[in-house]
Structures are given as structure tokens and as C-alpha cells.
Amino acid sequence: MDISQNIKFYRKQKGYTQVDLAKLLNVKPTAVSAWESGRNKPLMDKVTLMANVFNINISQLVGDTFEVNDINPVYSKLDVNRKKNVYKYAVNQLDDQNKIIQMPEPTPESEYEEFELFGAVSAGTGEYLTDNKPEKVMYKGIVPEHDFAVIVNGNSMLPLFEDKQILFVKKTDEIRSGQIVIVDYDHQAYVKKFVRDEKSCRLVSLNKEYKDMPIDEEHDIHIYGTVVL
Known part of the structure; x- marks a missing residue:
């Protein structure tokens, strides 16, 4: 499942309404509704907070089986120049991600x-x-x-x-x-x-x-x- 489906699944598993989750995350209920429908995606700080609220790993919430710690052993074996390339690539990926998840909701509240x-x-x-x-x-x-x-x-x-x-x-x-x-x-x-x-x-x-x-x-x-x- 993707992040929109996972948010709805874990919210209901905890017995929360969209309004309940919005209060815990200090966002408006329309934001939660937009996340669950796939119209918008949450910022990383909200993803982290939701993972804590649901008592799950971030990877479980975002729908990705990749674990953050998996990259460390590989990265440590690279030479300095290759580490720089990995860092530059990671920065570009983060910039692209922020362009997506920071898009405003298309429909006014x-x-x-x-x-x-x-x-x-x-x-x-x-x-x-x-x-x-x-x-x-x-x-x-x-x-x-x-x-x-x-x-x-x-x-x-x-x-x-x-x-x-x-x-x-x-x-x-x-x-x-x-x-x-x-x-x-x-x-x-x-x-x-x-x-x-x-x-x-x-x-x-x-x-x-x-x-x-x-x-x-x-x-x-x-x-x-x-x-x-």
C-alpha cells in the first residue's frame, strides 16, 4: 500500500477519526483528508510524527520496505569521491521530494x-x-x-x-x-x-x-x- 492508504489504515487501526489525527498532528482536518485521498502528501516532520502516533516505523507508513540503516554499511565502503557523489544525489532527491510534498492543496478549505x-x-x-x-x-x-x-x-x-x-x-x-x-x-x-x-x-x-x-x-x-x- 502507498502512504495515503497506510495513513487511513493505521488511523482506523488506532480508532482515530480524521479530526482526531489532525489535532494530534496540529494540522487542519482537510490536510488529513487530502493525504488519505492522495491529493497531497505530508511533510516529512508530519510523517515522523504520525509514525510515532501509530507506533510504527516510518518505512511502514510510507509503504517502502527500504530501511535507513541498510545504506550505512555500503556507504562506509565507498572512497571519498564516491561518497561525495552519493551525497550530491541524496541532496537532489531531497529537493525533488520537497517540491512534491510541499505542493498546496488544490481545493480551498x-x-x-x-x-x-x-x-x-x-x-x-x-x-x-x-x-x-x-x-x-x-x-x-x-x-x-x-x-x-x-x-x-x-x-x-x-x-x-x-x-x-x-x-x-x-x-x-x-x-x-x-x-x-x-x-x-x-x-x-x-x-x-x-x-x-x-x-x-x-x-x-x-x-x-x-x-x-x-x-x-x-x-x-x-x-x-x-x-x-
Whole structure:
């Protein structure tokens, strides 16, 4: 895994939110969000600090199996002129690295809002929504009025909702035919289109590769709410 994936992995392993890690590193939550998405890379001092916070080696965090001490035995055997060449090369590499990791974030902080992501709902085989605990994350754009947010897992609602898209939901017990709902169907959570007509009452996938899910006495169903965005 690269550094963006490793930051997210070790952060979650420690039970930290993006906001928690930002406070420990004395940076803004948008910086952590940018690191984890790969839009930006942390400075070396933050990499070192994160490695200490996660109680791991720097090489584990940056995703490189190379150990710093590996170069010392080789370097010590070089003659003076070759050592100078190694030093010059190392300086050039450091300059190139700093040009990359010091790039400003492409998106202003004002375009991000923080919200709690409750868990995943399936656009395919079902998720256990109630098993997830809310996680504070950053969202690019304006967060609409909502009661909870979830992330799509799967492709059965294409082209309306893509895999890993965030959905904002308003809780309600009253729904109309044609609305997109978050529903517990036989104890698994889905995002589907609710349809009621003269034929039947059912949950429909927009991707026609998936079959309709009938709403009847044979299935245990609870509506969490309707999708507002």
C-alpha cells in the first residue's frame, strides 16, 4: 500500500477519526483528508510524527520496505569521491521530494464540510448498517440538511449512484412510490428505489442486472429514510 492508504489504515487501526489525527498532528482536518485521498502528501516532520502516533516505523507508513540503516554499511565502503557523489544525489532527491510534498492543496478549505458517516449501504448484496459506528469525515461541497449519511457499496443503482458515493438521508416513515430509500431488508441495508403500483410493492435496482426485491409478508422490512442527495 502507498502512504495515503497506510495513513487511513493505521488511523482506523488506532480508532482515530480524521479530526482526531489532525489535532494530534496540529494540522487542519482537510490536510488529513487530502493525504488519505492522495491529493497531497505530508511533510516529512508530519510523517515522523504520525509514525510515532501509530507506533510504527516510518518505512511502514510510507509503504517502502527500504530501511535507513541498510545504506550505512555500503556507504562506509565507498572512497571519498564516491561518497561525495552519493551525497550530491541524496541532496537532489531531497529537493525533488520537497517540491512534491510541499505542493498546496488544490481545493480551498472553505469547499469542505465535516459530517458523520454512519456506514455502508449496499447497491448489491446487502450491508449490516447498524453494526457501524459514525466516523467524522470531510466532504467537498455543501452538506445538505440530513439525519445521517452513508456510503454506497456496489453498482446496482447505476447510473444514479456510483460505487463509494456518499448519500445524505432524512429519516421518515412515510415514503412515496418513486423515491430512493435506505431500507433494512431481511436485516441487511440497501439503497433502492421504492415502487408501488397495481402489480406489487417492491424495491427496484436501477441497474437492470439486478432483480427486484418484493415487499411482502415473507420479508422483514424497515425503512430508515429517503435520500436527499
